[in-house]
Amino acid sequence: MKNVRNFKIAAIGLALATTAVMAHAADEPLKAGFVYVGPVGDAGWTFAHDQGRLSMEKALAGKVKSTYVENVPEGADAERVIRQLAADGNKIIFTTSFGFMNPTLKVAQTFPNTYFDHATGYKTAKNMGTYQARSWEGAYMLGVLAGKMTKSNILGFVGSYPVPEVVRNIDAYTLGAQSVNPKIKTKVIWVSSWYDPARERQAAETMIAQGADVLSQNTDSPAVIQTAEEKGVYAFGWDSDMSKFGPKAHLVASTLSWSRYYTDTVKEVLAGTWKPTQTLWGMKEGMVVLTALSPSVPAPVAKVFEEKKQAIISGKLVPFTGPIVDQAGVVKVAAGAMMPMGELMSLNYYVQGVEGSIPK
Incomplete structure (x- = not known):
């Protein structure tokens, strides 16, 4: 993958033992992490999220550096991946599948100074919001x-x-x-x-x-x-x-555009105004x-x-x-x-x- 740091799940346990929490310096790009349930590929749910990530990076060029982990199973592996991203200094972490909800919440409780945003779930915390499309x-x-x-x-x-x-x-x-x-x-x-x-x-x-x-x-x-x-x-x-x-065969597609949401959310983090919300956007909002x-x-x-x-x-x-x-x-x-x-x-x-x- 171009310019993407793709973690190997098998190595995360070892990395956790040697990685300390990194503070975000004001003169450095803000770090944002993304957790994907499937491969980025060139179609579908994960592809759409990654297009949103890339659009956000382009809109905020020089202000944010993002990374993703793809093919993450919805279970114990998810918690390890999310925890690693938090330990690696990502200020906000987007977890993009329903089965990531509980692992995200668990990690959020142990990293109170990191922000978490979970797609399609319903559980929230002081530092964890949710977002999904209609x-x-x-x-x-x-x-x-x-x-x-x-x-x-x-x-x-x-x-x-x-x-x-x-x-x-x-x-x-x-x-x-x-x-x-x-x-x-x-x-x-x-x-x-x-x-x-x-x-x-x-x-x-x-x-x-x-x-x-x-x-x-x-x-x-x-x-x-x-x-x-x-x-x-x-x-x-x-x-x-x-x-x-x-x-x-293809008559039409119902697509998801995450670009605006990811860009606006990271802007809030940069401005220090981010708060956990339960966002639900649809056709009217262009999602x-x-x-x-x-x-x-x-x-x-x-x-x-x-x-x-x-x-x-x-x-x-x-x-x-x-x-x-x-x-x-x-x-x-x-x-x-x-x-x-x-x-x-x-x-x-x-x-x-x-x-x-x-x-x-």
Whole structure:
């Protein structure tokens, strides 16, 4: 990796024994560390975060020096990596996966003068904040397009782990599709990984064999797009533009832009004004960004898509607005009411139209 210090997890225990806490000198660049769950690669969740890191470095040239550690498992290894970054003098550390939440909190409690920011979690401390995107807005919009483009009325979704973040996106995808096509059914296959191209491909092939002709995902590789391209069905980019992996299959991507958030946050650290917050940005704030539609999308469909997109940006359309009914037919959100944020952030059920059950 260019100009990147990539720690070897196996050496961290030894390094901890010999590394002292380093104070940030005013005349030196501020050090910022990033912890990634997958490889940086050239697509997906980790790629999007790294693009944000690079953009932040460019905007604050000479004022900040960042480093990252990629492919960090969500467990004991995560704690060792985060602790090492803190011991190495990084003033702020961004941990970018749900499973890093508890390790981040534990390290934050032992490094009170270091700032920590955790993506997609909900636990905070005096020196630890959280940030995440309203990714369900993008998922809803992908569903709108899927509902219009499907011929079988069967959609597919490749899930990573059954955490609320992913369940929200599955439900939002289905609700968006049903808003334009009430016949929609969504099949889900869980691969128990954020990044496993082989399993993602197998899941995509299985759902295509079961009749799904539009696929979405909450995983990090372009395997779903590549499979859709080979099998002659449609799919979407997730977290980054994946059109180059399947030009005919790729209808649009729901991407994440972390550039503004990382730049603003590091500016606050430099200015001495940083405070822990629980940031939640979406399409309105430019964190969730939809790419240009494929030329294969008919003009009438593109018109509906654009109208709903602008309605979400303006606040006129809120994806999780009732009536919302679960698989058992129970009304969970009354007509015209919005799902309370607390319920939305801990969502643990499928809406009507999603097949199967959520793994325990």
